[in-house]
Amino acid sequence: MASKNIHQSEITPESLKDLGFIDDVTVGLMMNNLNVEDLHLSESESQYTKIKDLLTTETTSDLTTVKRAFVLPMHNVSTDRLKAALKEHKISITNDYEKADFLVPHTNFHDNYSQVDHIPQTKLMFKLTNGYFSNEHRQSVTDYHDKTGNNVILDKRSLEDQYQHNIDYTSAPYDSFIFSKMSIALATLIEAGEIDVIETDTILNQSANRVPMTKDLMEDLIKMIDNYNASDEEYEMAGKIIPTIDPTGEPFLLYEYADFLNRKAYHYNRNKDVQYWLEKYDIHALSNCNAEKAIKYFEDRGQLDSRCFRALEVLCRKEIQIVNRELYTFKVQVKPEYRKYMQN
Secondary structure, eight states: OOOSSTTOOOOOHHHHHHTTOSSOEEEEEEOTTSOEEEEEEEOOHHHHHHHHHHHHSOOOOOGGGOOEEEEOTTOSSOHHHHHHHHHTTTOEEOSOGGGOSEEEOOSSSEEEEESSOOOOTTOSEEEEESOEEOSSSSHHHHHHHHHHOOOBBOOHHHHTTSOGGGSOOEEOOSEEEEEOHHHHHHHHHHHTTSSEEOOHHHHHHTOTTOEEOOHHHHHHHHHHHSSTTOOHHHHHHHHHHGGGEEOTTOHHHHHHTHHHHHHTGGGGTTOHHHHHHHHHTTHHHHHTOOHHHHHHHHHHTTOOOHHHHHHHHHHHHHHOOOOOTTTOOOOOOOOGGGGGGGOO
């Protein structure tokens, strides 16, 4: 049985070799309970990219062939929402990746840190830029270093209320790519074809609970929470509806209500599902677009169609300003490359 602790997975020198680790060095990172856990450090960015790609690249989208899912730690979608979506396909979630048929990745399992930063102890892998080692500033760190000979990464957790200039430290490699044991163990299983990867969107997009974005639905949400008298219960209800909305094929409606959704986003700072939805559809950026920029926004994403263009073009015309009208007449024409969108 595999441990849920990302630092307790069992890996072998052979698995490191098979994954292409050449300059692997073991280092320590202090945890909240003051013990120090082993991590693996490489100076190879290509090695980092390889592991990250293995953990994120979808290998199948067929949910009928799998039964048990392992969700990578620190997922930015709630476990309840994932469980509900997976249950529709008779798939359960397990905490033991050795018993899973596939893993569910996300964008939050890796990150970048610099110097003496706060490094979450559940981060599967990370890049440390211009960081430091310190082996004597805490008793647990000293004990670990004496026992293993491994350097310990200096971060805010281990530094605590001390000042860096008051302790002995050395420089880590300027670009240090750090891997937990679990990241290596999972990458080994994926590369060997023993476990699949299915993206979060694949799971959520196949849920029967998704509802199409319509003007009526959005106006109902506005009536529900876009007023000073909206109750906590109404905000909670809206917070359950928003992540289920499917704006596919309705880019104009997404633009029309982006400002409303962006204004209400702060009410859901702790709602992972709403935040995931808002980020997925880039609501903040879309809310800051005028109609002309919105056309370019959707065009760049391959979402611009005739219906969307014509709706936005009407708004663009309202924004046109022409001077010298006492002497001249003007004719406004859509550029040739956009005229195809003016046809029915």
